[in-house]
Amino acid sequence: MTSPALVVRSGSIIALRLFDIAYAIDLPQVERLWSAHSQVTTSRGQLAYTPSKAVAFDVPPVSLTLDSTLLDLGTGTPLTALVSARIYDFGVVSLSVRVPVEHTHWSEFARLVTATNQTVGPGAPDAFWTDLLSRITAPLAPAFVRQNRSGLQEDYLFAVVKQWDEPVSADQLMERVDLAALLTDESRPLSEGARRDLLRQRFSYYTDDLVVMTWDRAFIVEPRGDSDVIDVLEVANAQLLEMRYYDELLDDELPRMNEWVRDVRTGSLLRSPRRYASLARRLYGLVAEVTELTERVDNALQVTEDVYLARVYASALDLMRVPKLSAAVDRKLAIIRDTYTALYDEASARRSELLEMTIVLLIVLEIVLALFHV
Numbered sequence: 297m298t299s300p301a302l303v304v305r306s307g308s309i310i311a312l313r314l315f316d317i318a319y320a321i322d323l324p325q326v327e328r329l330w331s332a333h334s335q336v337t338t339s340r341g342q343l344a345y346t347p348s349k350a351v352a353f354d355v356p357p358v359s360l361t362l363d364s365t366l367l368d369l370g371t372g373t374p375l376t377a378l379v380s381a382r383i384y385d386f387g388v389v390s391l392s393v394r395v396p397v398e399h400t401h402w403s404e405f406a407r408l409v410t411a412t413n414q415t416v417g418p419g420a421p422d423a424f425w426t427d428l429l430s431r432i433t434a435p436l437a438p439a440f441v442r443q444n445r446s447g448l449q450e451d452y453l454f455a456v457v458k459q460w461d462e463p464v465s466a467d468q469l470m471e472r473v474d475l476a477a478l479l480t481d482e483s484r485p486l487s488e489g490a491r492r493d494l495l496r497q498r499f500s501y502y503t504d505d506l507v508v509m510t511w512d513r514a515f516i517v518e519p520r521g522d523s524d525v526i527d528v529l530e531v532a533n534a535q536l537l538e539m540r541y542y543d544e545l546l547d548d549e550l551p552r553m554n555e556w557v558r559d560v561r562t563g564s565l566l567r568s569p570r571r572y573a574s575l576a577r578r579l580y581g582l583v584a585e586v587t588e589l590t591e592r593v594d595n596a597l598q599v600t601e602d603v604y605l606a607r608v609y610a611s612a613l614d615l616m617r618v619p620k621l622s623a624a625v626d627r628k629l630a631i632i633r634d635t636y637t638a639l640y641d642e643a644s645a646r647r648s649e650l651l652e653m654t655i656v657l658l659i660v661l662e663i664v665l666a667l668f669h670v
Contacts, residue, residue, distance in 0.1 A: 464504070546632070
């Protein structure tokens with residue numbers, strides 16, 4: 297006997313778009329500037345339901361509420377979407393567009409998820425998001441330290457159910473709805489192996505909650521209205537974005553570094569120690585700068601006692617390849633550190649060589665002067 301179709305009594309669809317906009321952001325100044333610009337007050341991000349000693353932000357981001365917007369999702373009437381932003385001290389701005397959903401059959405809910413992804417997802421025009429971003433960057437520009445135009449972005453989509461029309465356990469839910477189709481927008485049935493791989497990152501704490509993650513979207517059932525999982529996945533996306541930025545930055549710097557070293561080695565002997573030392577200081581500054589920022593990114597969220605959120609967070613980082621990117625950044629930093637050490641040693645050797653030559657010349661000069669004196 298076939299079970300009746302489920303109805304989402306209360307839920308939402310949330311689209312995230314994250315931008316790397318600066319080397320760092322002065323969050324206290326953000327709060328002051330936004331208070332002067334808007335009547336809507338700011339707040340410091342914190343996990344709503346998890347004790348701070350279990351999970352906490354290293355530096356809590358600033359949360360801003362923007363004016364709502366209308367989205368045409370093919371329902372006949374544009375839907376009101378709530379817009380907010382979260383600003384992280386390591387230079388990331390996360391924009392969130394949330395479409396509330398009420399009393400909607402599962403099939404229509406899945407269609408709305410697809411429509412939202414097509415309207416404001418990765419394949420949609422960037423104009424919608426860049427317009428929202430400009431509403432923030434214009435009044436807050438003085439708070440941005442070394443604002444950049446890297447153009448790097450990350451996006452993520454959440455399909456969230458707060459309440460069903462009937463009690464449903466996580467195991468029953470997996471049998472009654474096609475989550476694979478929801479998470480991929482595929483109209484054709486997936487193979488059993490593909491479904492198993494897609495639904496592998498699945499977590500439940502209670503019998504009636506559920507989190508299923510893929511690399512670009514997640515399905516969440518949270519009857520208590522807990523947003524902590526969403527916040528944790530947002531931080532993981534922010535870390536992915538920054539690691540991508542520093543990985544590309546170092547990719548660009550390594551060829552330049554080789555050119556600088558060649559230029560220094562082809563210079564004159566008299567000037568080479570100073571040029572070696574100057575290049576070594578430049579490379580040391582780059583290493584110190586990137587190391588400081590990557591450590592801040594790595595420590596953006598500290599998970600200690602909440603085992604469930606720790607599992608979700610760690611799985612999200614692995615799924616998004618953040619540890620691999622972090623390891624790649626570390627390897628490139630190690631190359632630059634080794635080059636710095638070699639340059640420093642070579643500069644010292646050149647100084648010693650010049651000193652020895654100077655001493656020999658002085659001795660020769662003293663002998664010549666002595667001979668002429670005689």
